[in-house]
Amino acid sequence: MIRTIAAILLAALSVVAVAQTPPANPPVRVRGTVEKLDNNVLTVKARDGSVVSIKLADNFVVLGITKAKLADVATGKFIGTTTLGERNGALVALEVHIFPENMRGTGEGHYPWDLKPHSKMTNANVANVTSIGKDRVLTVQYKGGEQKVLVPESAKIVTYVPVERSELKRGAHIFAVTQRQPDGSLTAARVNVGLKGTTPPM
Secondary structure, X not given: OHHHHHHHHHHHHHHHHHHHOOOOOOOEEXXXXXXXXXXXXXXXXXXXXXXXXXXXXXXXXXXXXXXXXXHHOOOOOEEEEEEEEEEOOEEEEEEEEEOOHHHOOOOOEEEEOXXXXXXXXXXXXXXXXXXXXXXXXXXXXXXXXXXXXXXXXOOEEEEEEEOOHHHOOOOOEEEEEEEEOOOOOEEXXXXXXXXXXXXOOO
């Protein structure tokens, strides 16, 4: 009986240890400008000046990032927001990106982000919007949690639109979530590209 209990405890502890272990292959987020697209290999000049090659899936998708308005961040929308710090008990948004309905649930949750040191990403449904002068305070809800987000007038607001692969032209600003392969190469199934000079702010 004691051995059985010990085995159960050991198994439970193993599950907890696995749950707390960071992903073995965390995503690599690439931000930069397009150098060229050669077949399915996208060459990007990253923010730090390095040149990065991304092998795109055969059926890769390109989504355009275009400017939107703070008024477009409405109740019932599914959004993502990069935040940095807090003010009056609310996270302070650097940017908000509004997902189309067919992308609802993308990256849902609240977790660390790498746009700036100590920044966070929250992808969630907008449950409520209130105004404080020209700013907005959002109550956003995701599975297992809720946050209040202050969106100042200075925050960048964008949304997604479908575009052709031809938008991946030299000089275009992109953001891609890639996976590092065992040989060190990067792969991706989707690329976000800024339209009309827009830089994806996330």
